[in-house]
Amino acid sequence: MGMITVEHLSKRYGGRTVVDDVSFTCPPGTVTGFLGPNGAGKSTTMRMICGLTPPSSGTATVCGSDYRRLPNPGREVGLLLDAGAQHPGRTGREALLLSALAMGVPRRRVDECLDRVGLSPAAARRRVRGYSLGMRQRLGLAQALLGDPRVLILDEPANGLDPEGILWMRGLLRDFADQGGTVLLSSHLLREVEAVADRLVVIGGGRVVAQGSRDELLADSGALVRARDPQALRAALDRAGLPVRATTDGGLLVGAEPGAVGQAAADAGVALVELRPAESAGLEQMFLTLTAGGDVRKDGK
């Protein structure tokens, strides 16, 4: 049973399909990384989950209910959809106070959350106009945590954070999930979510191109191989019937385990420079292909 359940969600603007039949679930106690290049449909999907964008078809539920039917959604779901969407004339603390007032959490919770995301009382008294993107992200995260929710939905929360901030945020999200919470966070950088996500949903051109547990997706990604003579290697692999999934800078990504690749190279007498399990190189390659507008399909399940 998922705390977030998305079923056949689609969004069309005129003739353009931005989100195309997207389905996935986020079980409690997990962090789900929602990955895709910019413009892949991540934000639109998240906005449809939260009832801010009406879907063209399909459904989404959060905590077992249509988001718009949650009586006090701020107490169930913490949202960070757009760190820039704060009134520049309000202080950071005032922005949180308004939300706290609306969802009925005590005032001291505002200071707790500010403290938790590392915004000092002095910073919280300043107007948001003067905040850096990183500070806005922290403020947005404080707002998401304010209602003490059991689900977090965060759109590109690492944008604008420095490396230390990213590390800190990973720890926070990991803790949240370990306490039984559910996290859905999007990113256009594989490296950023790889370290914290238990599950990955990869989206490109509005469609889900891969999803499953991180370990499955990373394990299943074949071998990375390089030879001094790439053409000879390619021919050897083709002869052995091993599928070459993609080309990287000077190497080949092969949909087979390294042993089989090495054997094929040895049989053909091709000298290898490098041979190793592809690990995230597979996902990364898929990612690059997505960004370049290619069409790839892969199912980790």
Add this chain to the structure above:
Amino acid sequence: MTVDSTVPPRATARTSAGRSSGTAPSDHGRPSLLRLTVVELRKLTDTRSGFWLLVVIALLSAGIVTVFVLSVPDGDQRFDNLFAAAQIPVGLLLPVLGILLVTSEFSQRTLSTTFALVPRRHRVVLAKLAAGVLAALAAVVVCLATTTVGTLLATGDGATPGAWSTSAAAILGSAVFLVVNMLMGIAFGLMLHSTPLAIVLSLVLPVAWSVLGELVTRLRSAAEWLDIGTTTAVLVEPPAAGDLTAGQWARLAVSVAVWVGVPLVAGLVRTARREVS
């Protein structure tokens, strides 16, 4: 503001995320309209622009009373005349406050937060209307205060006959006048979603209609019913401010239905499902 004290304190997220293993429906009740109204009232005052607009409204009310006291013949410096004058700038600027209460959420993109916390969007609109009514009533009090000070200054010698003459009707008239102006601003903001467009159209359209009614003979009787400038003027103009006949109330009601009701309904429909970014 003590609204937040009605909710029992909860554990911090660290410990309470643990309750989250199921998808059982929550025990958190939806926020009351009162609570949401308090939020909207706070939004009126917690930004620099909102705060200064309120200050300017009060200062203009005081300013026009001062001008009145300095320039009008002594015999006319009575409470009822001053009260009417004090409301003119307030009546003009309250719609702007109402417009900003709605449109600033679009222009500053805070609407996604507002609607994420209260997905039943009509409740946000209701809270904004309630906050608008309360702000307009507060404006009545401000006008009464500036008028009282003005009358004291102007008639300190006690020589003006009937200096303090006013009526409950005049105060009721003022309340209706300012509330209608405020709600019209909110309705236009809600219909148009854009600050400049809403300000211009809410000022220009009623005047244009009024001029049209003057020029086109066949429209004259319709204009009489729909010219909100005329139908609301009787609410504030002395000596019989707020003392409306049944016919005048009817005309007021019809003009309010057109200039407040129609844009409000159109705005609700437009805002209900619109994508918020």
